Amino acid sequence: MAKSNKPIFWGLFAAGGTVTAFVTPVLVLLTLFAAMGFSPDLFTYEALRGFAAHWLGKLIILGVIVLSLWHAAHRLRVTVHDFGVRADTVVAYVVYGIAGLGTLMTIIYLLRI
Amino acid sequence: MSEERQIQLEVLRYNPETDSQPRYQTYTVPCVNEWVVLDALNYVKENLDPTLSYRWSCHMAVCGSCGYMINGEPKLGCKAFIHEYGDHIRVEPLANFPIERDLVTVVEDFIAKLASVKPYLIPKEDKPISAGEFKQTPAELKKFKQYTLCINCMLCYAACPQYGLVPEFLGPAAISMAHRYNQDSRDGGRDQRQEVIATDEGVWECSFVGACSEVCPKHVDPAGALQQVKVASTIDWYKEHLMPWVKK
Numbered sequence: 001m002a003k004s005n006k007p008i009f010w011g012l013f014a015a016g017g018t019v020t021a022f023v024t025p026v027l028v029l030l031t032l033f034a035a036m037g038f039s040p041d042l043f044t045y046e047a048l049r050g051f052a053a054h055w056l057g058k059l060i061i062l063g064v065i066v067l068s069l070w071h072a073a074h075r076l077r078v079t080v081h082d083f084g085v086r087a088d089t090v091v092a093y094v095v096y097g098i099a100g101l102g103t104l105m106t107i108i109y110l111l112r113i
Numbered sequence: 114m115s116e117e118r119q120i121q122l123e124v125l126r127y128n129p130e131t132d133s134q135p136r137y138q139t140y141t142v143p144c145v146n147e148w149v150v151l152d153a154l155n156y157v158k159e160n161l162d163p164t165l166s167y168r169w170s171c172h173m174a175v176c177g178s179c180g181y182m183i184n185g186e187p188k189l190g191c192k193a194f195i196h197e198y199g200d201h202i203r204v205e206p207l208a209n210f211p212i213e214r215d216l217v218t219v220v221e222d223f224i225a226k227l228a229s230v231k232p233y234l235i236p237k238e239d240k241p242i243s244a245g246e247f248k249q250t251p252a253e254l255k256k257f258k259q260y261t262l263c264i265n266c267m268l269c270y271a272a273c274p275q276y277g278l279v280p281e282f283l284g285p286a287a288i289s290m291a292h293r294y295n296q297d298s299r300d301g302g303r304d305q306r307q308e309v310i311a312t313d314e315g316v317w318e319c320s321f322v323g324a325c326s327e328v329c330p331k332h333v334d335p336a337g338a339l340q341q342v343k344v345a346s347t348i349d350w351y352k353e354h355l356m357p358w359v360k361k
Contacts, residue, residue, distance in 0.1 A: 003307070007343075008350070014344070
């Protein structure tokens with residue numbers, strides 16, 4: 001039996017799970033605050049654009065988006081399998097394809113800021 | 114004196130020589146509240162129906178023989194107390210295993226998988242007896258002690274939906290047992306075991322449902338062991354593919 005290549009995806013899945021567990025709830029909360037009108041100067045368009053324009057800001061945004069995408073993709077693949085759909089290769093191509101496309105788009109959009 | 118009550122014990126029966134398919138048979142058993150389900154089965158065997166077949170031995174959650182589905186849940190017959198159930202208890206053979214007869218399952222698949230992970234110490238180097246014992250600190254022992262408590266009862270295999278879907282899956286107990294030896298400071302066999310457990314049909318078939326740890330009667334926490342194996346195997350993978358010059 002050959003050793004599995006799943007660690008590539010599982011590594012991204014595990015890292016993504018850790019990141020999303022910490023960051024996503026905060027982002028949801030901040031978005032809700034902003035929607036309800038509690039938005040300090042930190043959340044102004046200029047401030048956020050400035051954050052995204054800096055290379056460190058880009059790196060953080062890239063990390064959060066990309067790892068969340070790969071986490072979701074792998075979780076979905078396993079969930080589909082748990083529901084008894086026996087087409088793992090097709091499912092893997094679809095979900096990882098979406099995550100890959102999302103990764104590419106994130107990089108392009110970030111570079112254009 | 115203990116309270117006595119009557120229960121209806123519904124047991125799955127199957128004799129491959131005479132039955133075309135399994136059927137249920139219900140026995141009325143006068144039980145003492147302190148009894149466990151295994152006691153009720155023994156009562157049936159001794160007083161009502163000597164043809165009933167089931168495995169058991171120690172009656173104290175050490176041998177791992179008396180695993181059955183009790184009201185649909187994988188349990189040890191010797192740890193399932195009558196007072197925790199209503200007056201109707203259904204006993205079936207462990208799920209995900211073929212039936213040999215009545216409550217007796219065919220376990221060869223599990224035995225072969227367990228043997229395949231080399232569940233024994235493979236010393237790093239041969240050491241003559243005169244060189245003395247392999248010493249271990251309490252901290253080193255603590256790293257793997259909980260995994261030594263596995264009694265091979267196979268409840269985790271009956272609980273694992275993944276094993277039900279993919280019979281090739283190496284499964285919770287075998288992988289935790291491999292982890293137990295990999296974590297042992299006296300052992301040097303990890304590379305050999307990784308060839309078996311770091312495969313698609315090994316640890317990577319696990320989707321972390323966690324049912325194995327819920328049903329484990331010895332609190333081994335196989336699900337935890339499998340996650341640790343995944344982390345270690347992922348680090349291995351990156352080392353092997355991105356840093357092939359690094360010696361293991």
